[in-house]
Amino acid sequence: MPGISRHYVLAAGGTGGHLTPAFALAHALERRGHHVALITDERGAAIPGKPDFLTAHVLPAGRFGKNPLGWPKAIGAVLEGKRQARQIYDTFEPSCVVGFGGYPALPALLAARSAGIGTVIHEQNAVLGRVNRLLAGRVDAIATAYPQVDRLKPAYQGKVHLIGNPVRPGVLSLRDEPFPPFTADGLFRVLVTGGSQGASVLSEVVPDGLSMLPTALRSRLQVTQQCRPEDLEKVRERYAKHGIAAELATYFEDMAAQLADAHLFIGRAGASTIAELTAVGRPAILVPLPIATDDHQAANTREMVAAGGARAIRQTGFTAKELAKQIQAMAMHPETLATAAHAAFNCGRPKAAEDLADLVESFGGDTIQDVIRVAGDARSLSPSREASGQAAKDLAKERAE
Known part of the structure; x- marks a missing residue:
């Protein structure tokens, strides 16, 4: 609702491709009076162009190579990242967590889902990325940049929103x-x-x-x-x-x-x-x-x-x-x-940042969060530690193929 200040968390890998739209959304939400935080890796925390108001949290995420011998360590990192993300959410109390792809988005979105927090992913490319493919079935909404996105299952079309890629104001x-x-x-x-x-x-x-x-x-x-x-x-x-x-x-x-x-x-x-x-x-x-x-x-x-x-x-x-x-x-x-x-x-979609902000604001409002916290059993909404580990295993398996 307009005039209500909320908290939002954006999660993105440390490359410009992931962070440019995240920063654009951060500016749009901040202009609307909301508070925004970032979950990323060390590269993302230090990347030029990060808004001064955007606090960055560096979480372990795990990188899944083609060698299965490294998967247990990566899965452990995802679970630890998820635990740390839950600690951030307990304090920051976000209304929604938005993932932009990249490994740091995985534990952040898994933690949000387990806490009953609204979730959105944004895909910048015309092919759904690996982390977004894993999360697509678990999130509340999927924002896309193109009308046709490969490797996006037809079963998810009901929650797809054509947004575009936010562009720098200049x-x-x-x-x-x-x-x-x-x-x-x-x-x-x-x-x-x-x-x-x-x-x-x-x-x-x-x-x-x-x-x-x-x-x-x-x-x-x-x-x-x-x-x-x-x-x-x-x-x-x-x-x-x-x-x-x-x-x-x-x-x-x-x-x-x-x-x-x-x-x-x-x-x-x-x-x-x-x-x-x-x-x-x-x-x-x-x-x-x-x-x-x-x-x-x-x-x-x-x-x-x-x-x-x-x-x-x-x-x-x-x-x-x-x-x-x-x-x-x-x-x-x-x-x-x-x-x-x-x-x-x-072909341009100049309102992408504002449209994405509109979409994010429509999920996980404060009233809904209060109902979940007070009237619901949070544990019944939360996937188990084993389920989160399975999600990481699924990503590792796909990475190897």
Whole structure:
């Protein structure tokens, strides 16, 4: 109910892919007057961009490798993490616990379920992640970023809510700005990034691919490219050899400013990347990371490609010649690129953070919690220690397959 201050716990693995939407939700809930805490691992507690108001709790979670000899230790860590999470809940009394994937979400959600606390999971990718697959049948609601999510059982569709991926405010503000003018004789600005660590394949292919463009396009190029430190000078030399103006860096602090000027994006297909491209409305050539778990980056491209806002090239076929061919198809005529930009824009879900906050607020309200605590037998609602251990075993088994 509006005006009632509640407590919420967000649980996420320590990568940007898991934590970016968690932080966006934290901001949305905090703006509504709620108190929010984070359960994560050591990487997540130290990651840049964590809101100052968000207290982080580092819990043991266990990592399940393919070697069964390590599973007992991992299961023990999950059970200990669950115990510590219950201690946090006894003090913090959350109305709902929200998981964003990653191993730290497992004990946090198991503890919430055993305590009768409302539970929600958010899946950023177009393939349900391992931890979320294990929890999907146990939680109250499942928030998705795409209309089609692989490995999500049909039996769970009744509690699925299409939300999207929350986007950083600085990037989201660009949605109200028009696509930058792209004319037959104006600059053609291309932005190239490979995720937080860069991607060597982009350094190897993109400069030569751009050099193969017809003079009408090549002469107007202005490239901004993120490179790995070891690739930086090599890429600089290639652009100089081709006579293409390029700004290179290992990291761009203000990605919103880079997206604001870009006419075309070339890069990986992580969930946050797709969310930002569609929020702003920028056409793209996407090269999914081939080693991504369950090939989820390829799945992430489906909606944007089907709409006409992007083209996807598998890394095995990502050659300079193929890249040049795809760029020409999108950018030889200004109206073609503008149409692709509009298609990308239409795939955006700019209200994802607020919609997710609405969903979270609808579960585990204070009145319901009081009924559970006073009138219900908490032990009858709680899975046993053995059941929690079985959940961890299920994850270990799936990880090995």
